[in-house]
Amino acid sequence: MQEMTKMMKDNSTRRDFLRTIGATVAASVLHGSLGVARAASAKNRQPNILYIMSDDHAAHAISAYGSRLAKVAPTPNIDRLANEGFLFENCFCTNSICVPSRASILSGQYSQTNGALDLGGRLEPEKQYLPKLMKQAGYETAMIGKWHLKDEPAAFDYYCVLPGQGSYFNPILRESGGQWPNNEKRFAKYDSCHCSDVITDLSLNWLKGRDRSKPFFLMHHFKAPHDNFENAERYDWLFNDIDIPEPESLWNSGNHGSEATKDMGTSIGRRNKRRNMGHHMFVDELLPDEQYKRTAYQRYLKKYLRCVRGVDDNIGRLFEYLQKSGQMDNTVIIYTSDQGMMLGEHDFIDKRWMYEESMRMPFLVRYPAMIRAGTRTDEIINNTDFAPTILELAGLDAPGYMHGRSFVPLLKGRTPTDWPEATYYRYWMHMAHHDNPAHFGIRTKKYKLIFFYGTNYKQRGPKPTRPGWELYDMVNDPHEMNNLYDNPRYVAVIRKLKIELLRLRKMYNETDEKYPHIQKVIDEYWDK
Helix, strand or coil: CHHHHHHHCCCCCCCCCCCCCCHHHHHHHHCCCCCHHHHHHCHHHCCEEEEEEECCCCHHHCHHHCCCCCCCCCCHHHHHHHHHCEEEEEEECCCCCHHHHHHHHHHCCCHHHHCCCCCCCCCCHHHCHHHHHHHHCCCEEEEEEECCCCCCCCCCCEEEEECCCCCCECCEEEEECECCCCCEEECCCCCCCEHHHHHHHHHHHHHHHCCCCCCEEEEEECCCCCCCCCCCHHHCCCCCCCCCCCCHHHCCCCECCCCCCCCCCCECCCCCCCCEHHHHCCCCCCCCHHHHHHHHHHHHHHHHHHHHHHHHHHHHHHHHHHHHCCCCCCEEEEEEECCCCCCCHHHECCCCCCCHHHHECCEEEECCCCCCCCEEEEEEEEHHHHHHHHHHHCCCCCCCCCCCCCCHHHHCCCCCCCCCCEEEEEECCCCCCCCCCCEEEEEECCEEEEEECCCCCCCCCCCCCCCEEEEEECCCCCCCCECCCCCHHHHHHHHHHHHHHHHHHHHCCCCCCCCHHHHHHHHHHCCC
16 A cells, blocks of 8 residues: 555656647757757767667567566577666556557657557657657667658658568568658568568668767667568478467456456457457368367467567677677667567457556666666556657757656666656557457556546547456456456555546546547546
8 A cells, every 4th residue: 555655646757748749849859959968068978779679579478578488489689688788577558559659659758649549640750759859969860660650750860661561571661862652662582581681681781881970879670570470481480399388368367357348359269250360370260169269379379479589580680790890888779569469368369458468568778888787677667758768878858748757767776766656558449450449547566457438539430338447456466367346445446546547647648638528438437
């Protein structure tokens, strides 16, 4: 209960958000009034910053995090960052879907403020705050790989990005210097080339040819291991001779979920008859249910983990270049993913859910000049904190219009007394693609409270679904097997979590003033 009391204190140092960002903000960014002088004085000690991000790479598919997959599918290069640097155990996204997460990373803002609520969102060049400010700090900037934000990544000095999702083999990319979106660059070979290899080749070429008079900020974004999980051919036989361990909840979810989520979400087996992994993996429809489900799971995990192996091997290529060029130790190296992924837990696939495997992001960082090797923390951070942190590493203060807060103090081994005790989450895309009802909630170190309001914000499309609440004790029930919301022993806990939830919604401009039809549902079910 001490945690709850502490959580209720007003986090006065957390930057207040601005509900609108007008011309004054743009002018502030463009004319360098946000701490560039400080950056100039620190120029000689500015590190290079290599930000590596994959797509849908769950933390529990990285062996440094430890899970049922750690022994069968090790990730030695990513693990090196943990062994020689810092691993965050409680890094979470604010909206577990590609476009909104990427927009939050680049803007430092929650979805309603940056405008990217769902997959239809975009991030205009004037809102690409992180690369704009890094250029002001004296960095040469580049964005290579998966972009997925529709508008041109014009805030970067150089870019070469996949259009939309892009292709796994022989990809077409768009390269700076031409007229967007017709500035295509094609990559193909007689025996095909895989996009993880192509993206790494591009990054290595850029690193070798860049302006050495400046530090670099490179965002290296893999497409893998996003579905449809197409691995490079050299991994085709990887894992063929083993069975991938199954999560217990694949078969028995206990008291997980609620009436609001009953029979929701796409599945491994036949539970969801409209869309399940057996369909994606071409499993024989004549198989009995148990064999169908087990076969679908094994094919899914093996294809996914083969893509992960390609990511890890290519990260090794980046490390090798930095080592040989003498830049390894003066480069901040970050590895993360845009969100997590359900790998059969509770018979779910894909992401979107506020459940742990979807909401949690891996976050590992190596920088020996600052970070003690082998450090871990359970302090809570989220993806709006990434931009402020990178800016501080570059010598800049984060602007006030960013919701996030720099966690550089954590990297230095110091936890501020007012460090946030909770993170807010919201998934907007009601019943789209993978049959997930719209929901929001709050995650602390001990508890997770979720409200499934089940209504489309656009007032069209999928019909509303039944609202409901879920509460999990994340200390005693880390796999979310027992929904405690109806347990009378937790009435006081729920009351305090709801008060904090309201405070965070207001602070981050995440209320439903613009969506009265949603607010009506919230009001009706808030005390139920």
